[in-house]
Amino acid sequence: MKRKSPSGTRNPAKGVVRPLEADFSAARVCLLESEHGPGFSMPPTRHDFHKVLHVTAGEGMLCWGAREEPMLPGDFLFVAAGTEHRIRDAPGSPLTLTIVAIQPEVVAGYAPPRDIRVLREGAMVRDLRQALREMLVEAGLERPERRLLLQGLAAWLMVRVCREGSDPAGKGAAGRRGAPEQRVEAYLQSLEHGFFDDEPLDEVARRLGLSRRAFTSRFRSVAGMSREACLRQLRVAHACRLLRETERPIIGIAFECGYNDLSSFYRAFKREAKRTPASWRKAARDA
Numbered sequence: 001m002k003r004k005s006p007s008g009t010r011n012p013a014k015g016v017v018r019p020l021e022a023d024f025s026a027a028r029v030c031l032l033e034s035e036h037g038p039g040f041s042m043p044p045t046r047h048d049f050h051k052v053l054h055v056t057a058g059e060g061m062l063c064w065g066a067r068e069e070p071m072l073p074g075d076f077l078f079v080a081a082g083t084e085h086r087i088r089d090a091p092g093s094p095l096t097l098t099i100v101a102i103q104p105e106v107v108a109g110y111a112p113p114r115d116i117r118v119l120r121e122g123a124m125v126r127d128l129r130q131a132l133r134e135m136l137v138e139a140g141l142e143r144p145e146r147r148l149l150l151q152g153l154a155a156w157l158m159v160r161v162c163r164e165g166s167d168p169a170g171k172g173a174a175g176r177r178g179a180p181e182q183r184v185e186a187y188l189q190s191l192e193h194g195f196f197d198d199e200p201l202d203e204v205a206r207r208l209g210l211s212r213r214a215f216t217s218r219f220r221s222v223a224g225m226s227r228e229a230c231l232r233q234l235r236v237a238h239a240c241r242l243l244r245e246t247e248r249p250i251i252g253i254a255f256e257c258g259y260n261d262l263s264s265f266y267r268a269f270k271r272e273a274k275r276t277p278a279s280w281r282k283a284a285r286d287a
Contacts (some may be wrong), residue, residue, distance in 0.1 A: 040055035117165035196258035
């Protein structure tokens with residue numbers, strides 16, 4: 001793994017920034033770590049590869065065109081190949097970044113957004129961090145499956161950030177610096193795709209910078225129901241679709257929807273649908 005700045009290496013004495021030198025292996029995926037020094041500056045830059053940036057520490061701004069997006073600890077950001085952009089560190093808080101550079105051939109057939117995507121809230125972030133850690137470990141090992149695993153994880157990481165992340169140029173989800181209601185709204189939006197995650201309520205509240213009581217109160221105000229009821233509705237709605245449209249076994253459906261045992265799934269399903277999954281499936285198909 002190489003340790004460079006996202007625009008390349010910087011000579012602190014001269015303040016020179018050289019273009020990023022991504023050293024792609026046969027996997028066509030390059031992992032880089034960047035630790036900025038005080039006064040780091042990056043000129044407007046374009047790359048012929050996609051980038052996923054993870055902010056390990058520090059704060060800054062990702063700038064493209066006339067737009068800017070905060071870069072905060074824990075954030076994942078996607079920059080499409082060919083997008084002119086630059087990074088500006090916050091005064092007194094230089095960035096440390098982990099960068100996944102991905103050649104377009106790795107995701108051939110997938111058309112990513114041609115600009116910027118940002119993912120900072122939601123249970124998916126934990127899975128992204130885990131995948132990135134696995135990539136970092138795998139990159140240093142010489143194993144037969146290394147190339148395939150790096151490509152698979154890189155593609156998954158990129159698609160998830162693009163799909164789950166917000167478009168900063170549009171309305172997008174609010175960042176963690178927004179008002180408490182905006183943070184809760186952003187979390188509620190993330191549940192549309194992350195309803196299967198079993199992140200404890202206390203961890204969600206802490207991640208959003210709220211007490212448990214404040215989070216539960218604001219969530220009920222925004223969603224019109226408790227978090228538990230919201231998750232149950234989303235999970236059962238997904239289960240109903242699978243029961244109606246597929247032949248999958250009920251135990252597999254329960255697992256996909258976020259339940260670790262059948263009894264919990266049956267209780268939740270009967271509470272929402274007023275019947276067992278098997279009888280619901282039969283009624284849906286007989287209708």
